[in-house]
Amino acid sequence: MAEKHQLTLKDIARELGLAVSTVSRALKSHPDISDETIKLVKDYAKEHHYVPNLLAVNFRKSKTFNIGLVIPELVHQFFSTIISGVLQEANDKGYNVLICQSNEKLSDEKKVAQALLNSRVDGVIISLSNETEDYSHLKEFLDAEIPVVQVDKIIEGFDTPKVVVNDYSGAYQAVDYLIGQGYQKVAHLRGRLIVQHSNERHRGYAEAMEQHKLPIKEDYIRICDLQTEKEGYTYAREMMNLPEPPDAIFCVTDLVALGVMEYLREKNIKVPEEVGVIGFSNWQLGEIIRPTLSTVHQPGFELGVKATELLLDKINNGSSSPNIKVVLDADLIIRDSVRKL
């Protein structure tokens, strides 16, 4: 079984009494080669299971058919969903994916970027770490004419194609829905001020409130630095102890929402009757807890697919393809944590 020596063009040429170049062209159905010869070669190749040596082909063409994917964390629902999308589209088009984690650290991001550069990937898809504020380490890719596509966590000023989720509209939908269900005093546990996602979600919240002519009270807004369950719990307590507590809480993240629900259950405050809760991200846990958690679904898979499409387009069509920004919509998922009229 074990072929000592992988079959090469040379072998076929010798066996068939042809030149190596003829065999090469025949396998590609080159017009210069007669149909008979093409058939002869192809049949022989098939019969003897010829597979071109990818290393040689890649070397010659200066292509690896590998694309790099840099993400903050691998063990993470959202990101692994993105990866899944990238994988599908890339494999479908004959590309392999080299995955690297930045662990949300700039230093690691730089390190893997170098590694990818050395690996001579044909292109890179990157979701920036939280620490990343400039893109000097990524410019090297463009200098080396390796296309880059940014996904989800991006830097606007870095001129590459981008794929992001519409946080604003997701948040707007959520709050708009809450109000539509009769909630009036909607609070928002938001994320950090310097994170774009957080700001966009806050903007969605604010504009929905405004649209319905509801006041935005300072007391109803808290910043979750870490976006943990604990923060949700703590801020829920603070808010519910206000003279005029909110009757709905829109959270920047499902985990925060979980903390909120935790507190409410402890205090025997009924969800959704007394207080409505909506999270963001559509984590698995939302379907598992009781009451099930309403949330905003971010299309991670589609994000990955789209980013890959853009990248492959760049790779194959070069500078002729413009650096567009694709914004995918987030979907509101209604479950039991909000009243149904």
Place this chain on the structure above:
Amino acid sequence: MAEKHQLTLKDIARELGLAVSTVSRALKSHPDISDETIKLVKDYAKEHHYVPNLLAVNFRKSKTFNIGLVIPELVHQFFSTIISGVLQEANDKGYNVLICQSNEKLSDEKKVAQALLNSRVDGVIISLSNETEDYSHLKEFLDAEIPVVQVDKIIEGFDTPKVVVNDYSGAYQAVDYLIGQGYQKVAHLRGRLIVQHSNERHRGYAEAMEQHKLPIKEDYIRICDLQTEKEGYTYAREMMNLPEPPDAIFCVTDLVALGVMEYLREKNIKVPEEVGVIGFSNWQLGEIIRPTLSTVHQPGFELGVKATELLLDKINNGSSSPNIKVVLDADLIIRDSVRKL
């Protein structure tokens, strides 16, 4: 910035008036080359940022420095943790990882296996799909002298290094602990009969019971085909309605345990006072639900690291390294779903 033409050995040789071979050897500090020349070349290389063309090197050496990783699902806590371990160890040793999903389908597994073969990876780590019962499609790797390491979901008969978790001891510890805390009537919601994990966990359960001279009643054992929350819920109801209901339930999976807890809460049966519950896998959700879920932790990360170590050893030392089987211990994690004495 953009170097039109990447610097090559030839360029350096021309510039320095040396032969290409001398430059090549100098960069590797070959003993045949004088220290002066070595310094000269290395300095020049450093100054002009010479990086060897990986494609050429790989082609020459017939190595890709890529390893393939085939797993059933990417969006999955346990598997993504394994990936994380593989990634860390591989990157650390200068290897890239090509990740492929089998989606738990044999057909997909065959497809990606072919793709990896064509990509000429240096080795493969695989966790088999649920549908995989023979390994004919994997033998091709060995025929092509590409080392394979099996991880977690394995076929014993397929002669490769293997890395698995000790399901038996994990289960034994769990049940032993339950009994130690005073539970006597321990039930087990197990997985399918043809799945090795399930059988091992069941064996751990059975032996722990036996060890403590407790009877194993048929009524206390149910098979969860899908290992869903719903099954947990259903079987918990069945069991709690027995004339003599169990006072503890050991579940094949956290998700099943969740369904059990769900039912118990509905019926107002106190956990852990009246019934103790332990799951398996240590999913995130276990820390999130109330009471928090005791479980058995499978060291996914270490699994990935170890598998990669074995693979790289195979790759670099060939057949001189034997096909050992590494069994990693699972740790019992005690949380609030069992009584604490």
Place this chain on the structure above:
DNA sequence: CAATTCTCCGCAACCGATTGTGCAATCAGT
């Protein structure tokens, strides 16, 4: 029948690094 055009295929360079072999110059030994 000679001139021209087509068909079909072989020759050889090439991509960039690696490596076996050979040769000139230096050095030690008697």
Place this chain on the structure above:
DNA sequence: ACTGATTGCACAATCGGTTGCGGAGAATTG
């Protein structure tokens, strides 16, 4: 000073495809 060993480097083949160019022979044309 002559032989033999050692040092330091260059030459050239090689890995397996790809591709520009050129040429022999058949077919077409005037």
